[in-house]
Amino acid sequence: IWRTFNQMKGCKAGEVILRAARLQHGSPCFIYTLAFFSALGGFLFGYDTGVVSGAMLLLKREMNLSSLWQELLVSITVGAAAVSSLAGGYLNGLFGRRICILLASFIFSAGGIIMSVAHNKEVLLCGRLTVGLGIGIASMTVPVYIAEVSPSELRGQLVTINTLFITGGQFVASVVDGVFSYLPHDGWRYMLGLSVVPAALQFLGFLFLPESPRWLLQKGDTQNARLVLSRIRGGVNVDEEYESIRSSIEEEKIDAGEGPVLWRILTFAPARRALIVGCGLQMFQQLSGINTVMYYSATILQMSGVQDDQMAIWLASATAFTNFLFTLVGVWLVERVGRRKLSLGSILGTAVSLMVLAAGFLLSAQASPPVTFHPNDPSLHNSTCITYRFCESCMLNPDCGFCYGKNGTAVVESSCMPVDVANTEAAAAGRCSNGTQESAGVFWAFNYCPTSYSWIVLLGLVLYLAAFAPGMGPMPWTVNSEIYPLWARSTGNACSAGVNWICNVLVSLTFLHVAQYLTYYGAFFLYSGLALLGFVFVVGCLPETKGLRLEEMESLFGRQLCSCGAGGSQSVHYIRVNGGNCRSDEDVTDDE
Numbered sequence: 001i002w003r004t005f006n007q008m009k010g011c012k013a014g015e016v017i018l019r020a021a022r023l024q025h026g027s028p029c030f031i032y033t034l035a036f037f038s039a040l041g042g043f044l045f046g047y048d049t050g051v052v053s054g055a056m057l058l059l060k061r062e063m064n065l066s067s068l069w070q071e072l073l074v075s076i077t078v079g080a081a082a083v084s085s086l087a088g089g090y091l092n093g094l095f096g097r098r099i100c101i102l103l104a105s106f107i108f109s110a111g112g113i114i115m116s117v118a119h120n121k122e123v124l125l126c127g128r129l130t131v132g133l134g135i136g137i138a139s140m141t142v143p144v145y146i147a148e149v150s151p152s153e154l155r156g157q158l159v160t161i162n163t164l165f166i167t168g169g170q171f172v173a174s175v176v177d178g179v180f181s182y183l184p185h186d187g188w189r190y191m192l193g194l195s196v197v198p199a200a201l202q203f204l205g206f207l208f209l210p211e212s213p214r215w216l217l218q219k220g221d222t223q224n225a226r227l228v229l230s231r232i233r234g235g236v237n238v239d240e241e242y243e244s245i246r247s248s249i250e251e252e253k254i255d256a257g258e259g260p261v262l263w264r265i266l267t268f269a270p271a272r273r274a275l276i277v278g279c280g281l282q283m284f285q286q287l288s289g290i291n292t293v294m295y296y297s298a299t300i301l302q303m304s305g306v307q308d309d310q311m312a313i314w315l316a317s318a319t320a321f322t323n324f325l326f327t328l329v330g331v332w333l334v335e336r337v338g339r340r341k342l343s344l345g346s347i348l349g350t351a352v353s354l355m356v357l358a359a360g361f362l363l364s365a366q367a368s369p370p371v372t373f374h375p376n377d378p379s380l381h382n383s384t385c386i387t388y389r390f391c392e393s394c395m396l397n398p399d400c401g402f403c404y405g406k407n408g409t410a411v412v413e414s415s416c417m418p419v420d421v422a423n424t425e426a427a428a429a430g431r432c433s434n435g436t437q438e439s440a441g442v443f444w445a446f447n448y449c450p451t452s453y454s455w456i457v458l459l460g461l462v463l464y465l466a467a468f469a470p471g472m473g474p475m476p477w478t479v480n481s482e483i484y485p486l487w488a489r490s491t492g493n494a495c496s497a498g499v500n501w502i503c504n505v506l507v508s509l510t511f512l513h514v515a516q517y518l519t520y521y522g523a524f525f526l527y528s529g530l531a532l533l534g535f536v537f538v539v540g541c542l543p544e545t546k547g548l549r550l551e552e553m554e555s556l557f558g559r560q561l562c563s564c565g566a567g568g569s570q571s572v573h574y575i576r577v578n579g580g581n582c583r584s585d586e587d588v589t590d591d592e
């Protein structure tokens with residue numbers, strides 16, 4: 001990143017675009033410029049998915065949103081991203097990476113404008129749907145574009161920068177949420193509308209940036225392909241690289257067979273194996289619970305004794321910053337230790353830290369304070385909240401919260417009360433109807449219980465981010481951008497990005513129900529088990545792709561899937577015998 005920064009420093013801001021526009025001879029600056037403008041798509045992905053939590057706090061009051069509407073506004077973006085990432089494969093093949101990135105940034109800008117001027121919840125929903133469509137296309141196109149323009153020794157790092165921008169976008173969103181939360185009227189318009197700035201910047205930049213040379217070559221535009229390649233390689237001799245792309249496209253034509261691309265992928269073993277690896281990685285990324293941990297971080301922090309809401313918002317940005325910081329470690333490590341080791345270490349660490357988180361929740365649940373005070377308010381007689389005997393069961397019901405007093409550190413005079421539907425920071429009735437009043441010695445806990453084991457949960461959270469962010473955060477995107485043959489690349493990435501978004505929706509929508517059935521510690525033990533399964537999957541199936549040319553990847557998937565990890569990138573070379581579809585283990589020879 002330091003190198004990227006220095007390289008970018010060397011390029012004067014306006015000159016960078018102009019230089020690209022004039023299509024002068026390239027320089028290393030150029031490849032970093034390409035990566036930067038592309039990764040703005042990652043930034044928007046992170047910003048638009050991250051900003052909504054803070055915006056929702058203001059929106060639900062201003063627009064009087066029911067919980068159904070709140071859920072709709074949050075999840076429609078992720079749902080739309082799932083659909084458009086799948087469609088993005090087709091669009092990429094047809095129009096190319098550049099047009100798709102332009103389209104995504106246009107959609108982002110339109111969505112940002114719609115949201116910032118929305119005068120009712122229906123228009124707002126339209127805006128959220130629109131940005132979701134942009135996120136889906138960007139999420140599958142940007143890594144592919146960066147991978148295709150990068151030299152192989154920088155590819156991992158540059159694609160990983162896209163994920164750095166995603167987590168950077170999430171962090172900036174949390175800061176913007178913090179700043180505008182002080183503006184109770186219309187603050188959400190700024191939160192949601194500000195995304196127009198990076199979107200417009202990306203759109204402008206891409207008007208001047210070139211198409212991927214690999215896509216051009218695939219479409220038969222040989223002249224432009226050679227021109228672009230030599231420009232992005234800084235004028236050095238590109239004959240060898242050009243020839244290798246060209247001949248692999250020729251051979252792929254023989255390999256690829258007939259019919260729709262997805263069918264061809266499924267019937268051609270190396271591409272099918274790559275698809276399984278790509279989709280599996282994306283699935284395990286989401287099943288290890290990153291988005292519930294991020295989403296739940298504010299509550300985790302509240303459990304640790306942060307009572308003040310503003311404070312919780314700022315601490316949530318500390319979480320997002322930690323995620324960003326450790327993704328930076330990933331950018332640094334990816335070309336040093338390689339994708340496989342990074343993913344393995346990361347997913348194992350993720351599983352262990354999820355166990356720490358779960359253990360923290362378990363101990364807190366076991367020491368859960370009992371309900372000792374039963375208010376005699378007749379309006380409460382029909383409420384299920386008053387039937388709970390411990391804080392743990394009370395807080396697992398989203399309609400109830402825990403109202404208590406303190407004697408030193410001990411919880412006293414505690415009751416389980418219905419929550420105020422319009423404002424979860426207070427009870428619907430009784431002592432806590434004004435929320436926490438420290439001066440009066442009354443505390444309101446919604447979604448959590450007072451506990452002295454919160455430090456274990458906090459430790460688990462930090463360990464989780466430190467383990468997940470450098471590896472399982474970026475590697476699924478990085479690996480997917482490089483493992484497919486060119487003819488299958490758009491479709492392969494579309495499918496795996498679709499799996500990512502679908503699993504994202506599944507995990508976020510089911511989290512509260514899972515927590516209700518299994519309790520919080522049960523939910524985190526479950527995610528930990530899924531992460532361990534993911535570890536087994538990575539051990540068995542993920543080959544090392546570091547240092548290989550995109551055209552050399554197919555060789556890694558020539559073997560049976562479960563032996564994928566066996567051959568390192570340095571030790572296998574694939575020898576095409578006759579360009580046919582069938583290959584046996586003899587086709588793979590060792591360097592030695």
Ligand SMILES: O[C@H]1[C@H](O)[C@@H](O)[C@H](O)[C@@H](O)[C@H]1O
Pocket residue numbers: 163166167170285290291323472473474477500504
């Ligand atoms: O790689 C990203 C990153 O880890 C983000 O923090 C997460 O929110 C996304 O779901 C994931 O795809």
